[in-house]
Amino acid sequence: MIPVFFWTDMLIFLLIAIGLLLGFRIAGNELLRRPWRKVARSRTGMVSLVVLLGFFVVGLLDTIHFRFAGSGSTGQEQQFDSEPLSLFDWWAAPLRASDEKTYSAPFAVQLYARELMLQEDSSKAWGYPRLRHGGAHLDDPEQERVADLLTTASFGTVKGLLAAALIGIGLCAIRSRSLNTDRIRENITEISKAQTEVPWRAMMVTLTLMLCVSWAVADLSLKYHVFGTDKVGQDVLYQSLKSVRTGLVIGTVTTLIMLPFALSLGILAGYYRGWIDDIIQYLYTTLNSIPGVLLIAASILVVQVYMAKHEENFNTIAVRADTRLLFLCLILGITSWTGLCRLLRAETLKLREMEYVQAALTLGVKDHMILIRHILPNVFHIVLITVVLDFSGLVLAEAVLSYVNIGVDPTTNSWGNMINSARLEMAREPVVWWSLAAAFVFMFTLVLAANLFADAVRDAFDPRMNYLHL
Amino acid sequence: MTYYIIRRILYAFPLLLGVNILTFLLFFVVNTPDDMARMQLGEKRVTDEAVQQWKEQHGYDLPLLWNEEAHGSGKITETIFYSKSIGLFLFRFGRSDSGRNIGSDIYQRMWPSLAIAVPSLLFGLIANISFAVMMVFFRSTYFETWGGILCVIMMSVSTLFYIIFGQFVVGKFLQLVPISGYDTGLNAVKFMVLPVLTGVVSGLGSGTRWYRILFLEEVEKDYVRTARAKGLSEPRVLFTHVLQNALIPILTGVVVVLPTLFMGSLITESFFSIPGLGSYTIDAISAQDFAIVRSMVFLGSALYILGLLLTDISYTLVDPRIRLS
Numbered sequence: 024m025i026p027v028f029f030w031t032d033m034l035i036f037l038l039i040a041i042g043l044l045l046g047f048r049i050a051g052n053e054l055l056r057r058p059w060r061k062v063a064r065s066r067t068g069m070v071s072l073v074v075l076l077g078f079f080v081v082g083l084l085d086t087i088h089f090r091f092a093g094s095g096s097t098g099q100e101q102q103f104d105s106e107p108l109s110l111f112d113w114w115a116a117p118l119r120a121s122d123e124k125t126y127s128a129p130f131a132v133q134l135y136a137r138e139l140m141l142q143e144d145s146s147k148a149w150g151y152p153r154l155r156h157g158g159a160h161l162d163d164p165e166q167e168r169v170a171d172l173l174t175t176a177s178f179g180t181v182k183g184l185l186a187a188a189l190i191g192i193g194l195c196a197i198r199s200r201s202l203n204t205d206r207i208r209e210n211i212t213e214i215s216k217a218q219t220e221v222p223w224r225a226m227m228v229t230l231t232l233m234l235c236v237s238w239a240v241a242d243l244s245l246k247y248h249v250f251g252t253d254k255v256g257q258d259v260l261y262q263s264l265k266s267v268r269t270g271l272v273i274g275t276v277t278t279l280i281m282l283p284f285a286l287s288l289g290i291l292a293g294y295y296r297g298w299i300d301d302i303i304q305y306l307y308t309t310l311n312s313i314p315g316v317l318l319i320a321a322s323i324l325v326v327q328v329y330m331a332k333h334e335e336n337f338n339t340i341a342v343r344a345d346t347r348l349l350f351l352c353l354i355l356g357i358t359s360w361t362g363l364c365r366l367l368r369a370e371t372l373k374l375r376e377m378e379y380v381q382a383a384l385t386l387g388v389k390d391h392m393i394l395i396r397h398i399l400p401n402v403f404h405i406v407l408i409t410v411v412l413d414f415s416g417l418v419l420a421e422a423v424l425s426y427v428n429i430g431v432d433p434t435t436n437s438w439g440n441m442i443n444s445a446r447l448e449m450a451r452e453p454v455v456w457w458s459l460a461a462a463f464v465f466m467f468t469l470v471l472a473a474n475l476f477a478d479a480v481r482d483a484f485d486p487r488m489n490y491l492h493l
Numbered sequence: 494m495t496y497y498i499i500r501r502i503l504y505a506f507p508l509l510l511g512v513n514i515l516t517f518l519l520f521f522v523v524n525t526p527d528d529m530a531r532m533q534l535g536e537k538r539v540t541d542e543a544v545q546q547w548k549e550q551h552g553y554d555l556p557l558l559w560n561e562e563a564h565g566s567g568k569i570t571e572t573i574f575y576s577k578s579i580g581l582f583l584f585r586f587g588r589s590d591s592g593r594n595i596g597s598d599i600y601q602r603m604w605p606s607l608a609i610a611v612p613s614l615l616f617g618l619i620a621n622i623s624f625a626v627m628m629v630f631f632r633s634t635y636f637e638t639w640g641g642i643l644c645v646i647m648m649s650v651s652t653l654f655y656i657i658f659g660q661f662v663v664g665k666f667l668q669l670v671p672i673s674g675y676d677t678g679l680n681a682v683k684f685m686v687l688p689v690l691t692g693v694v695s696g697l698g699s700g701t702r703w704y705r706i707l708f709l710e711e712v713e714k715d716y717v718r719t720a721r722a723k724g725l726s727e728p729r730v731l732f733t734h735v736l737q738n739a740l741i742p743i744l745t746g747v748v749v750v751l752p753t754l755f756m757g758s759l760i761t762e763s764f765f766s767i768p769g770l771g772s773y774t775i776d777a778i779s780a781q782d783f784a785i786v787r788s789m790v791f792l793g794s795a796l797y798i799l800g801l802l803l804t805d806i807s808y809t810l811v812d813p814r815i816r817l818s
Contacts, residue, residue: 305507305508305511306511308508308801309508309511309512309515310515311797312508312512312793312794312797312798312801313512313515313516313790313793313794313797314753314756314789314790314793314794314797316759316774317774317786317789317790317793318790320774320778320786321516321519321520321786321787321790322519324778324781324783324786325519325520328528328529329528331528331531332528332531415648415649419651419652422651422653423651423652423653423760426653426760427759427760427763427775427778428778428779429778442651442653442654442657446653446657449657449660449661449665450665454661459654459657463650463654466651467649467650470648470649470650470651471645471646471649474645474648474649475645478645
């Protein structure tokens with residue numbers, strides 16, 4: 024088993040490292056901590072943060088890639104599979120392996136399409152054949168199915184409840200430790216009556232719900248196809264979970280790529296003014312004037328041609344798909360950095376006239392020190408708000424772009440690709456709705472949580488919302 | 494004023510030149526015409542003659558920037574940059590890679606795009622502003638709280654779902670209007686209903702939130718307090734005073750998108766198979782027709798720059814306090 028690092032994987036790890044670094048920085052500084060306290064007090068903000076973290080865990084598991092030892096190990100050298108698998112793939116191996124022939128409805132035990140079947144008396148008749156995996160353990164599906172579904176789901180729910188209870192006890196213990204009290208019971212009453220500063224009760228309720236639902240779904244998915252199967256018989260639940268990583272990568276790596284440009288150019292333009300400002304303004308007006316979708320389309324075409332030309336460097340499907348994902352982030356970054364750059368420029372123009380900057384100038388502080396010490400920390404809240412606000416928009420944009428075939432690679436699991444392949448199924452008779460429903464549920468939850476969290480962050484950092492009118 | 498407008502028009506040229514150079518780099522330098530030909534011809538083992546022939550047919554068999562073999566001004570004019578990029582400045586789009594006249598295509602397909610985009614914008618504006626005004630009118634009540642929640646929920650649904658649900662419920666289930674297609678003349682109206690409806694609904698969440706902030710900002714101002722102090726009723730204050738004053742930022746926000754309406758909406762048009770410029774662009778992208786994509790990039794940028802110019806001018810018209818210099 025050897026680890027494999029794709030470009031997007033490494034960028035995500037870099038992002039986590041930056042996040043941790045900033046977290047430590049903020050934790051050690053009361054002034055920086057204050058707005059975050061306000062975020063922590065917001066109930067919707069913290070509830071959506073719990074949901075976001077749930078998505079993040081799935082995405083992170085799907086980011087750690089390995090190349091597993093192949094089955095056909097001949098001779099001395101150990102053979103490795105050519106396509107690397109992620110930790111998530113390994114964990115969800117039963118889902119990955121449970122392919123059916125074609126469409127099947129959620130929790131179904133039979134195929135969705137009729138087939139010519141061989142009867143016991145070796146005659147042929149039209150009928151709905153049993154699924155290979157979905158409900159295969161049942162002898163008499165019509166009688167047992169509902170009862171089996173209910174027991175499996177309730178066992179899963181109980182497991183989820185137990186896990187949530189464990190986490191709850193752990194939380195109380197940590198909380199009493201940090202408050203230096205031994206009275207755990209008092210602590211529990213405080214939390215259950217929502218008397219704490221941080222809305223622990225709401226967070227615990229969300230966590231419990233999430234754990235129960237996901238545990239029940241996980242248990243069910245071992246025996247059934249919770250969201251059915253698609254045209255080639257792949258489990259839709261597995262596809263939607265794999266899509267989480269794509270959505271998160273698009274939402275976060277894009278910002279990581281654009282941030283250095285927007286930050287440096289915006290601050291430089293605002294601080295130095297004059298011809299530097301002119302050039303930077305010209306640059307972003309030009310980029311801004313090209314319709315975003317067309318620029319993305321043009322660049323994706325270019326990447327395709329490039330990859331077709333240099334086939335030897337992109338030898339596996341996974342590498343090709345990952346390169347395309349990375350380029351998509353890059354191009355989305357290029358089309359979206361102009362807004363932030365403009366905001367930063369305007370804010371820097373204001374800041375450089377402030378007394379403390381003027382004082383630093385008079386004292387002979389070097390320009391780059393002023394930029395790093397005095398300007399950068401004071402525009403940071405704009406960066407943060409923009410990054411958080413952009414996230415949900417980028418996740419939604421991925422779906423639209425994949426629909427136009429200029430998004431991620433068709434082999435990459437993404438909600439856009441799921442919608443794209445499912446939209447023709449709505450015209451079928453009877454309707455195949457579950458792919459679309461699954462994509463909708465996952466995407467809606469993620470985007471809603473991101474939007475609510477973004478609102479909480481914005482309220483905490485910029486209650487006057489004046490950044491809208493800069 | 495005239496001086497200012499002339500200066501702004503002159504400023505548009507370097508911008509367009511920048512766009513032009515960027516697209517030139519993307520389409521001809523990063524990928525040479527040879528690559529394009531190979532991609533168009535499809536097969537992995539394409540003979541050099543076939544590539545050469547394709548380039549000749551489409552006029553890509555010239556040097557990029559400088560033609561050594563030509564004489565006089567031909568050294569500059571008989572190049573790809575001159576023949577493919579400069580023509581765009583005069584809106585001479587030339588022929589697409591499949592041999593069609595892009596200019597006349599654009600002229601034909603512009604109208605269906607406008608027929609969808611203009612009503613969408615208009616009805617969307619009316620809906621957004623009315624909801625926003627209502628939310629401000631009922632501020633700090635349950636109506637505002639739940640309205641705000643509804644807005645966030647509506648914002649979180651992808652446009653694609655609105656279209657798919659709209660097509661399924663209105664078109665297939667209720668069978669009120671055709672699911673997709675387009676017709677000429679008045680017959681087009683029944684094809685326009687669904688695209689316009691989904692366009693309005695999908696923009697409602699974010700639009701209402703945006704205008705609400707705008708109105709809230711206005712409500713805090715001194716003249717509103719004066720109007721209230723005079724004893725005017727709240728509806729009167731809101732609908733005459735506030736709405737009128739908030740129209741300035743609304744108007745300028747709308748003017749900037751006006752020219753780009755010609756381009757149509759990529760997603761809506763391709764979902765509803767409307768023969769507009771949006772679906773034209775999508776078809777070009779999937780057919781990898783670089784000539785059309787290049788033309789549309791240029792056209793889109795030109796229209797955007799025109800929008801910026803119109804915004805500046807409209808500012809001075811509606812708000813005499815702003816002097817352009």
